[in-house]
Amino acid sequence: xxxxxxxxxxxxxxxxxxxxxxxxxxxxxxxxxxxxxxxxxxxxxxxxxxxxxxxxxxxxxxxxxxxxxxxxxxxxxxxxxxxxxxxxxxxxxxxxxxxxxxxxxxxxxxxxxxxxxxxxxxxxxxxxxxxxxxxxxxxxxxxxxxxxxxxxxxxxxxxxxxxxxxxxxxxxxxxxxxxxxxxxxxxxxxxxxxxxxxxxxxxxxx
Numbered sequence: 621x622x623x624x625x626x627x628x629x630x631x632x633x634x635x636x637x638x639x640x641x642x643x644x645x646x647x648x649x650x651x652x653x654x655x656x657x658x659x660x661x662x663x664x665x666x667x668x669x670x671x672x673x674x675x676x677x678x679x680x681x682x683x684x685x686x687x688x689x690x691x692x693x694x695x696x697x698x699x700x701x702x703x704x705x706x707x708x709x710x711x712x713x714x715x716x717x718x719x720x721x722x723x724x725x726x727x728x729x730x731x732x733x734x735x736x737x738x739x740x741x742x743x744x745x746x747x748x749x750x751x752x753x754x755x756x757x758x759x760x761x762x763x764x765x766x767x768x769x770x771x772x773x774x775x776x777x778x779x780x781x782x783x784x785x786x787x788x789x790x791x792x793x794x795x796x797x798x799x800x801x802x803x804x805x806x807x808x809x810x811x812x813x814x815x816x817x818x819x820x821x822x823x824x825x826x
Contacts, residue, residue: 621758623824634704634720640756641819642667643806647740652792652802654809664818667746668697668753677750701755701823709736710757713769713787732776738788739799755823761804764796 624638631638646652646659653659661670669675678696686694700706708724711717712735722728729735736742746752759766767787769775775784786796793799806812 623820627824634707637702637704637707638758639702639823640758640761640807641816641823642743642746642756643809643812644803645670645743646792647743647790650791652790652806654802654806654811657811660806660809660811660815663812663815664822666697666753666822667701667755668750671747674747674750681750697753699751699753701753703754706754707757709754711759711766712736712775713771713773714766715771718771718773729773729775732778732784735775735784736787737775737778737782737784740788740790761800761807764800767796767799 621638624640629636629638641663642661643663644652644659645661649659661667665675668678681698682694682696685692705724708717708721712721712729721730746754767789769785777783789796789799793802
């Protein structure tokens with residue numbers, strides 16, 4: 621959070637909201653083992669390079685755009701790890717972000733299948749969708765309320781028939797409070813403490 625402040629990021633600006641890393645990659649186990657390095661994401665690589673196949677696709681895009689010679693610089697990622705849209709995506713269930721999300725979508729909620737509904741599914745989408753390379757926001761480590769649909773918002777029903785309400789948690793989390801507690805423990809674990817500087821270099825520069 622100190623680095624976010626020094627970088628000019630603020631809770632008062634959705635376009636420069638504080639950014640924090642995905643630290644866990646295990647969203648399927650019934651127990652989260654914070655002593656196992658396999659439970660954690662690779663903090664030396666951006667989200668788009670966590671999976672070799674996905675990294676290869678981004679590399680191919682880079683070389684394709686480089687060969688095209690259309691006057692613009694070649695690029696790997698066409699979207700960003702942090703934006704106002706990402707913040708509103710995550711904080712959809714809390715005001716004033718609910719109202720801001722509705723404004724952004726032209727007066728209604730976005731299609732249910734595109735709304736934030738599952739932590740595990742969101743992680744998996746980041747590993748497979750080339751337009752999704754987002755990191756997290758501080759609320760993932762501090763505020764269980766953004767995971768609840770306490771206001772009973774009519775978020776709709778997904779194509780597979782799932783009606784949206786509270787955010788679906790990993791099997792190792794028994795409640796939003798339990799998720800926050802374990803997620804915070806992961807952020808403060810020995811593994812992340814030893815490797816976080818790599819992610820800082822990626823996001824804030826060397």
